[in-house]
Amino acid sequence: PSVFQCAIDGPAASGKSSCAAAVARTLGFAYLDSGALFRCVTLKHLRRGTESTDWHDFTAATDLRLTALPPLTGTTETGPVRPRVFMDGEDVTAAIRTPAVNSHVSAIAAIPDVRTALLAKKRALGGGIDGTLPVPGGYAGVVMDGRDIGSTVFPHAQLKVYLTAAARVRAERRVREAGGDLDLIEQELVKRDALDMARAVSPLRKADDAVELDTSAMAQDEVVATIVGWVRDRM
Template identity: 40%
Template sequence: MQHESGNERINIAIDGPAGAGKSTVAKKVAELLGYVYIDTGAMYRAVALAAYRSGVDAADGDRIARLLETLKIALYPGPDGQRVCIDGEDATAAIRSREVTLRVSQVASHERVRLRLVEMQRALAASKGAVMDGRDIGSHVLPHAELKVFLTASVKVRAARRFSESGAEQGVSLEQLEREIVERDRADAQRVHSPLVRASDAKLLDSTDLSIEQVVEQIVAWSRTKLAEAK
């Protein structure tokens, strides 16, 4: 695909709760537009994994922030999707472990941790042509993104998606995943620093009854409209 030149590219922010399909959708949108995909959730997971391996409590924001000062997190495309490296080690699979999933929301709630990662994320998007997904991209990380989408789905559908991805092999029941998603939503919405919130100018997209392809199609159509408006 032909990449658009810098002045003909926009930044796309995709926010939403856990299990809404943000990463899957963002990757496909980036691919179709020839943009760079930046998985902010993977960055927070990388920090949570490093803290877990170092024996640092997820509640200890100061120690995690200190750990982050020397931590090198790199995102790069691989043959089967984005790879995540921590200090040179490919941690793509490790950051999806259950230990990380249960700790990442608390790790992400610390202001010093968020400030450092937001700095990194903004630098990655500075030249435009980025698709970034997370929970506070449109409201905080990229408040000037030309297209903002708030992607959601019912708790039942989000839990079912998570279960089909990895729940069964991790020995977690669908009911347990539903409870954990409700708790994650509550924690993300109530945290003091950059809570999960729909930006006032974000387009709401409920994927409960839509396929991934339909969601991607809609976001690509919106992005092309925004590009046309910008010319």
């Protein structure tokens, strides 16, 4: 029995995490936020200062835990639900979403030794490279969102989605969720996407066999229902 792997990739603030979480909760799968792992390593590095680092060991030695989300039982819930994230035993759920982490994470995520160490962690969380290993928690399927999940982490995923939306729309959604200046936030998103697409090791790109979904004019419920339908078609 193999684990169903659903990969959701796309640019910053395209709605990946809230949709991936809702898809997972609807299906009773585990939701795994790979961006949180890069954010944790970035936070730890920022706190330590700038001394030189053996990036592979630094990353591999960091204890990272993503808590499970309860299954969705009805349609009455509103607002995004984020799993709590623990780094070396500390709850860093809020600390990994600060402007400082936002502006440094793409540079850290471009370091090859960081990517290698986190690739191993991502696969360990999600059933191995092809879903033949058991998943922590015993889930029948996983939904992992990120930048390289379909292209690199789970190349055999049964479903790969590439979620996009116009930069302005993404910035507007981010402002609605967390506040801030619209123009500045749009600039920050576009800059992060450019860095993520330009890096040498597993850049952000649509996998050849991914389905692209432009959510600019879609409500989140529709996006979730669409992806859930695609998973069920492939189960």
